Amino acid sequence: MPKIRYLEIYRDLKTKIETGEYEFQELLPSENHLIVSYGCSRNTVRRALASLAAEGYVQSMQGKGVRNIFQPTAQASLMIGGIETFREFASRNGQAPKTEVLCFAELTADKKITRRTGFPIGSQLYYIQRLHYLDGVPLILNHNYFLKDVVTNLTQEIAENSIYDYLENELHIVIVNSKREMTVERMTEIDEKYLNLGEYNCLAVVSSHTYNSEGVMFEYTQSRHHPDHFRFQDNAIRRGLSH
């Protein structure tokens, strides 16, 4: 529970928007109103609003005001722009998660692994293959590679629960940054065996390189999603930044 003002304001406005306290397309109170009602400076209010705008919750218009453009229809998606673990998503939606560890191994990065993961040749790694279920349905087949230098003493038992809990709460690793890439790929034999793909012969693949606060890439993960249960949401803002 941090006492960071702009985050408090951000969260307060966010829940007010999500619960419908402001109508869709309605203007929020002006910055000056928010300043007095929260008792803070203009910069602080503006920072909270900027975060909401980046997530597609509001749109601010010079000279007019800040409009609520949040539409709740899309909320049940598995991946929103952000780093969220499988268990966090499941609990957010009140569904029962289950994780099955298919493979737990330690290995050294050779040329092939290096090309795939980006770890330097010779890196000592954990390789874990896991199947994630939601309400009994297999949704995601995960291939995790963790750098043993950073992620120490990983066990199969931890892998069956939440690895990220272990990283953050036991090892106190601060996850900062994750570069992700989404593609569509043909299914492999393993996909076919574990995910119930039916008519599909492809799936959604999310590859991610994750960095800690030291700036070292300590995780490479490839998540292979069943098409029926994959949806990625994003809000793009056209700024003058483009080039």
Add this chain to the structure above:
Amino acid sequence: MPKIRYLEIYRDLKTKIETGEYEFQELLPSENHLIVSYGCSRNTVRRALASLAAEGYVQSMQGKGVRNIFQPTAQASLMIGGIETFREFASRNGQAPKTEVLCFAELTADKKITRRTGFPIGSQLYYIQRLHYLDGVPLILNHNYFLKDVVTNLTQEIAENSIYDYLENELHIVIVNSKREMTVERMTEIDEKYLNLGEYNCLAVVSSHTYNSEGVMFEYTQSRHHPDHFRFQDNAIRRGLSH
């Protein structure tokens, strides 16, 4: 050419990073150094750095500095987090774009269209079906719906070139905001006919709702991408914002 300080600094640092003026994993000059070298305030420098961090170019570490984490390998992707038109992408990569208009129609939103696009029932729309080629290869099949109230006097000729050029330069519509959703879907007969899908029986589908500066949604587009040429990149930052 705006004289907005933080954008100038943002762009300057960005090109310096892209051209390798700072090594991968190297620290950028400290904020205080940047303040004197750009002759501006701390807030302005921080704003530029924040934009770079949001795009995965840098990572700032309290007490240590700001590290360059840009890796150029990933740059050739069709979709980076941002709003970019097909022609912008093609020219950025020096390839030859071609656009074929398969269908150009005007229609009124019925129940089915409303459910799909989000436009109110009875809205007057342009519906355009287009096939985008790059270097002679068909990559994307686009289904565009434009609100006639906003996008006036659209013609087939405009559709064969760049609709966005027309919107921005002729109609002076300011595109602000685009909510996108990525999924994997089974191919349709139309996909099969125009895109050369080979062994694939699915493709990557990007649906987007685009808003102008008035806050009205004036475009719904569904882009159906050949799996071989679809890649979406994203940089996620783990903040305390999550919940």
Add this chain to the structure above:
DNA sequence: GCCGATTTGTCCGTATGTATC
């Protein structure tokens, strides 16, 4: 069309807290 009030956009200077070295 003009003017003034309102609202957001940009920018500055300063102060204090926290993490690293």
Add this chain to the structure above:
DNA sequence: CGATACATACGGACAAATCGG
């Protein structure tokens, strides 16, 4: 411990866009 570096916050100033009288 002190110096350095980033994080948060405040207050003030002016510009630009919008809207109503």
